[in-house]
Amino acid sequence: DIQMTQSPSTLSASVGDRLTITCRASQSISSWLAWYQQKPGKAPKLLISKASSLESGVPSRFSGSGSGTEFTLTISSLQPDDFATYYCQQYNPYSPPWTFGQGTKVEIK
Amino acid sequence: QVQLVESGGGVVQPGGSLRLSCAASGFTFSTYPMHWVRQAPGKGLEWVAFMSYDGSIKYYADAVKGRFTISKDNSKNTLSLQMNSLRTEDTAVYYCARGSSSEPPSWGQGTLVTVSS
Numbered sequence: 001d002i003q004m005t006q007s008p009s010t011l012s013a014s015v016g017d018r019l020t021i022t023c024r025a026s027q028s029i030s031s032w033l034a035w036y037q038q039k040p041g042k043a044p045k046l047l048i049s050k051a052s053s054l055e056s057g058v059p060s061r062f063s064g065s066g067s068g069t070e071f072t073l074t075i076s077s078l079q080p081d082d083f084a085t086y087y088c089q090q091y092n093p094y095s096p097p098w099t100f101g102q103g104t105k106v107e108i109k
Numbered sequence: 110q111v112q113l114v115e116s117g118g119g120v121v122q123p124g125g126s127l128r129l130s131c132a133a134s135g136f137t138f139s140t141y142p143m144h145w146v147r148q149a150p151g152k153g154l155e156w157v158a159f160m161s162y163d164g165s166i167k168y169y170a171d172a173v174k175g176r177f178t179i180s181k182d183n184s185k186n187t188l189s190l191q192m193n194s195l196r197t198e199d200t201a202v203y204y205c206a207r208g209s210s211s212e213p214p215s216w217g218q219g220t221l222v223t224v225s226s
Contacts, residue, residue, distance in 0.1 A: 007199060007210075020138075033141070034213060034214060042218055043217070043218045043219050044154065044204075044216060046213055046214065046216075049213030049214070050213070053213075055213065064208060087153065087154055089154070089214070089216055091208065092124075093142070093208055093209060094209070094210070095208035096142065096144075096159040096161075096166075096168050097156055097159065097168055097170070098144060098146065098156040098159075098214075100153060100154040100156070101153075102153050103153045
């Protein structure tokens with residue numbers, strides 16, 4: 001199975017900061033990469049699919065990039081509502097077992 | 110719009126069984142593959158099982174293989190997960206999710222399974 005390695009595991013930041021979270025796949029997944037935001041007690045919310053496609057209603061301060069094995073999620077200017085845990089997910093439809101990164105918790109500095 | 114609603118969670122003793130259901134609406138259920146994903150308290154997301162659109166292909170995570178069975182009733186737009194020989198480490202919120210080669214994943218809101226004596 002494809003392994004996903006996400007870093008960092010924790011990130012302390014302030015409102016207005018620019019953040020980057022990295023996800024690395026153990027083998028090429030083309031662009032079959034999604035990013036989720038999760039808040040306590042809630043289901044994961046899809047932010048980005050196909051590595052860089054912003055979901056409807058998601059603020060433009062979120063962006064994704066990468067292909068193959070290296071991917072990044074960037075928050076251009078952190079807002080109070082963005083303090084949450086973020087997960088990457090590979091969802092190659094031609095290789096069904098999904099796999100997830102370990103998560104990155106974004107905390108208030 | 111796509112809607113996935115899980116049900117069937119609850120408290121069960123170790124060694125017991127539980128059947129989860131996921132009611133799908135807003136899309137042609139019979140043409141989409143489906144997944145179950147779980148999240149233990151305070152932990153990350155873990156993929157559990159997959160079924161192809163027509164039910165002909167199934168995959169399971171090693172942690173549940175031989176104990177869990179995924180099924181798909183395309184006539185009732187329902188995905189199920191039969192969970193037997195439950196262990197305390199199976200305690201988690203269980204999500205059903207839709208797969209696709211042309212659309213992003215869609216998830217339900219989850220149902221909590223607690224395995225405890």
